Structure formats: C-alpha cells, structure tokens
Amino acid sequence: MDRFENMGNFIRVVELGSISGAADQLGVAKSAVSRRLKELEEHLGVELFHRTTRRMNLTDTGRVFYHQSVRIWEDVLEAELATSQAHVNLKGRLKVALPSSFGLMHMGPAINDFLQAHPQIEFELDFNDREIDLIQEGFDLAIRIANLPDSSLIARRLAPIQTVMCASPSYLKKMGTPQQPNELITHQCLVYSLLHDFENWYLKDKHGKEIKIKIHPYLKASTGEFLRDSAVAGQGIILVPSFIAYKEIECGELIPLLKEYTPLQIDAYAIYPQTRHLSQRVRSFVDFLVKRFEGTPYWDLCLQEII
Numbered sequence: 001m002d003r004f005e006n007m008g009n010f011i012r013v014v015e016l017g018s019i020s021g022a023a024d025q026l027g028v029a030k031s032a033v034s035r036r037l038k039e040l041e042e043h044l045g046v047e048l049f050h051r052t053t054r055r056m057n058l059t060d061t062g063r064v065f066y067h068q069s070v071r072i073w074e075d076v077l078e079a080e081l082a083t084s085q086a087h088v089n090l091k092g093r094l095k096v097a098l099p100s101s102f103g104l105m106h107m108g109p110a111i112n113d114f115l116q117a118h119p120q121i122e123f124e125l126d127f128n129d130r131e132i133d134l135i136q137e138g139f140d141l142a143i144r145i146a147n148l149p150d151s152s153l154i155a156r157r158l159a160p161i162q163t164v165m166c167a168s169p170s171y172l173k174k175m176g177t178p179q180q181p182n183e184l185i186t187h188q189c190l191v192y193s194l195l196h197d198f199e200n201w202y203l204k205d206k207h208g209k210e211i212k213i214k215i216h217p218y219l220k221a222s223t224g225e226f227l228r229d230s231a232v233a234g235q236g237i238i239l240v241p242s243f244i245a246y247k248e249i250e251c252g253e254l255i256p257l258l259k260e261y262t263p264l265q266i267d268a269y270a271i272y273p274q275t276r277h278l279s280q281r282v283r284s285f286v287d288f289l290v291k292r293f294e295g296t297p298y299w300d301l302c303l304q305e306i307i
Contacts, residue, residue: 067138188218188236
C-alpha cells in the first residue's frame, strides 16, 4: 500500500465530493479510488466516511484526518519546490483564525503585504472572536489576544495590547468626569459582552495593586468598533484596546480617563500546534508578523504623549 498516494486519493474524494469525481480527475477507474479508500481505512482502523446511497460525509475522525492530510500533502509539495528551485517560493494554503477587530484593522494590511511578497500563498481567514480548536478545525495558526493558559500549543508574542478608558467630551460635559474608580458605578459604561466578567472592570493603582471595579453595563456589544462609535456619540464610557480607539483619542473625539490608574495589559500572540515539523509557510508568516509588530505598536505611538 502506498500511504502517500492513498492520502492524496482521500483528499481528492473529500474536495470533489464523490468517488466518481476523484476518479475522473485522477484518470483512474472508480473501483481503484474505492480500493484505495478501503486500504486507507483498514490501515488506520477507522471509518473516514459515513456512506449512504446518495453521498459520502466525513466522520468526525475523517474530518480531523483530512485537515492533517492536507497540511502534510502541502508540506511535501513545498519541500519539493524548495529543493528544485534556487530559492524558496512559498506556496499552499494557510488557514488562519483572527480576532475580528484586531484582524480587520491591523492584521488585514499585514496579510496583504505578505501576499505581495508571496503571491502563491492561498489564505483562508476566519475573522471571529469565538474560541476555536486549531487541530479539530484544521487551522494552521491563530492570532489571539489573551493571557494564555498553559497548553500544548506554541505561542509567539507579537505585540503588547494595552487598554484605555475613555469617553467623549459631550458625555463628560453632561455626566461629569470620574475622578476615582468607585465613581464609575454611577456612569453609563459600554461593555464588551464576550468577556466572562463584563460587570466588573480591572485596573492597577500607582502601586501596582489590582483593583476590581463594579460598573453598570449600560450597553453591551460583541464588537469593539461599535462600542467605540457609541462612545464617540456620547453614550457612555468605554474600556477598550488602544488599537481600536487610538485615532479617536488622537483627534480629541475621545478623552482618556483615570490616567493615574493602569488597565491590565495583555498581549497578542501567534498560536500554532506543536508538531515535529513546522511548515515553511507558517514559520515565514509568523516571522513576518513578529518583525512587523516589534517595538512600540504604531497605534500606541500617538498615545504616549496623551495618556
């Protein structure tokens, strides 16, 4: 049994949706495709498909094996290309999960620049703030903004992410400017609803002591851009990452508050599974991101004099 050939046969059946489609593309009889699938399943000791008279659907195990097979297949093609050419042209798919706001505002331009240098890369991007399982869902890597728990995943830090509390001049004129954290309970606070504890905000005082502040969630939303725009419109106070609100702060549409207190800082990471072999595509893309975001992030440069 040629395991690599059977893996390629399996990938084509999945992507073309049928044994007959795979047979036509491979130029072989349908019986040959069926035989290779049977050999592969017998070798693995699992069923890769739920078979009915009309269609073939991947089992959960088959779906995981498909994602892993595609990665192995493209790694082999990449290795062949690197060997046969004087320089490495990156080629193949990169499936990346990105947080919505940071992904659209700051990763999008970075990805477009990376594509200019490596036009044969085929990105598949999922802009979503949900929690994902990289291995189960077949992602090559994810960009996450978090305090990371211990896991089997490898993380490379890309940039510090600081948060900033602010409100519009019109809101502060109407409702007053809070001078102490405990005054926030009387204000209209606009909160990110996907946080596990959105009814409390956390700051550090000048001595580095963490303070838990009870707030009144006047408006909840799952996107930071909406909260920023609502704050600009005078709806209340926000506590958001600076990369979302830096332009509005710079032009005076939002005013930083309680500047003697420091919001807790987290970081942006590139996360990928721990494997024996990391593809050159993933390695090159992560190296590119680390280089691009090194030093003080550009979205924080204008805030250093204001905050």
